[in-house]
Amino acid sequence: MSALISAFSLGDDGPTVAIKDTIDIAGMPTTGASRALANAAPARQHASVVQSLLDARWRIIGKANMHELAFGMTGINDHTGTPVNPQDAARIPGGSSSGSASAVGLGLADAALGTDTGGSIRGPAACCGVVGLKPTFGRVSRHGVAPAESTLDCVGPFARDVRMIVETMGAITPAFDKQAALQRVTACRIGVARVDAQADLLAAVERAPQRAGFASHVIELAGLTEAFQAGLAIINVETWTAFGHLVGSGLLGADLEARLRAASQTTPDQVSAAERVRRSFTDAVDHALENVDVIVMPTLPALPITIDDARRGVSVIAMSSLIRPFNLSGHPALSLPLPIDGSPLKAGLQIIGRHGADEQVCAVAAAFEAALVD
Incomplete structure (x- = not known):
């Protein structure tokens, strides 16, 4: 099944987990699902x-x-x-951690690890109807994860429910407080960010706090659009640095070759401007979180498009408009399946918390999860 590149069994008899192919497993090559790295040497550890x-x-x-x-x-x-989208096989599973989200949604594993540089955990989670957490930047070790250098990338878990997200975080991050993450939340101040998204998704997000019994009010989050653009500039220059040497090898997919060539045109001035936005947007999110416990918004601005539409060239860059900014700022952000009136598909409710407050984000997510169960 294409959710997994290779299937095997390693370890004991605890919960099962799939590992994204940017994360080293000793004795196996880390190929990034690319023909260009198919002959990479096996990881040493x-x-x-x-x-x-x-x-x-x-x-x-x-x-x-x-x-x-x-x-x-x-x-x-x-x-x-x-990988197959478990919600609708005709639709994209989302990237880049598509196989991790698919494997969990299809029941192949209890949990999976992905990486999130510009929304690559939360996007697939929303597409595939599962839970995905991008931890606070630096909270989870990236040692042995490709690319080795990144100011945006985070390792994080996928699962079918928040409890398993918490269990996974407890396993991969020794300082993670599982008891705090599973604590029952009865009161919470919710800031519903005013954003651009499909009307039925916005309506579902606005209803969610009331269903959970939480106080909420609409907030303005300054600089969200600028942070999206700045995040693109940073990921472009860092990905070009990591993989630009593969351009022209004849071994890359056509879409990736084109994206890398475009990324190579990112200028030092654009990067400098993006770093200024990083600082200002981080301050804006911190300021917003002084008056609320978490911020919520849709994970994606619309439901995922079909694979056929994507192959016909329908643009998907706007998919990351609401998730990429929090890679730039480094705040923890979780995507939770969100029922949509009149749709068999679930969207994603994105929950953003203070730096280091990953446990609180999980606890609030569990409260929403209990309230939103069909």
């Missing part, structure tokens, strides 16, 4: 998160498929296959 899972007696069931080199939003991969 486990990534820190993999070793932590094995130490906690979890069982790894395989390497998860992904958008090639983690540089795309659709999850389509013509080299390793496109």
Whole structure:
């Protein structure tokens, strides 16, 4: 099944987990689901998160498929296959951690690890109807994760419910307080960010706090659009630095080759401007969180498009308009399945918290989860 690049069993008899193919497993090549890295040397040691899972007696069931080199939003991969969207096989699974979201949604694993540089956990989670957490930047070790250098990328978990997200975080991050993350939340101040998104998604987000019994009010989050653009500039220059040497090899997918060539045109002035936006937007989010406990908004501005539409060239860059900014700012952000009136598909409710408050984000998400169950 294309959710996994390779299936195997490694570890003990604990919960099962799939590992995205940007994360090292000793004795296996880390290929980023790319033909260009198919002959990479096997990793010499486990990534820190993999070793932590094995130490906690979890069982790894395989390497998860992904958008090639983690540089795309659709999850389509013509080299390793496109993972199935469990909600609707005709739609994109989302990228780049497509296989991780698909494997969890299809019930192949209890949990999965992905990486999120510009929305690559939360986007696929929303597409596939599962839970996905981008932790606070730096909260989870990236040792043994490609690319080695990134100011945006975070390792985080996928699961079918918040409790398993908490269990996974407890396994990969020794300082994570599972008791706090599972504490029952009875009162919470919710800031509903005013954003551009599909009307039925906005309506579902606005109803969610009331259904959970939480006080809420609409807030303005200054600089969201600028942060989206700045995040693009930073990811472009950092991905070009990591993988630009593969351009012209004849081994990259056509879409990735084009994106990398475009990324190479990012100028130092654009990067400097993006860093200024990073500082100002981080301050804006911190300021907003002084008056509320968490901020909520849709994870994606619309439901995922079909694979056919994506192949016909329908643009997907706007998919990351509401998720990419929080890679720039480094705040923890979780996507929770969100029922939509009149639709068999679930969207995503994005919950953003203070730096380091990953446990609180999980606890609030669990309260929303209990209230939103159909």
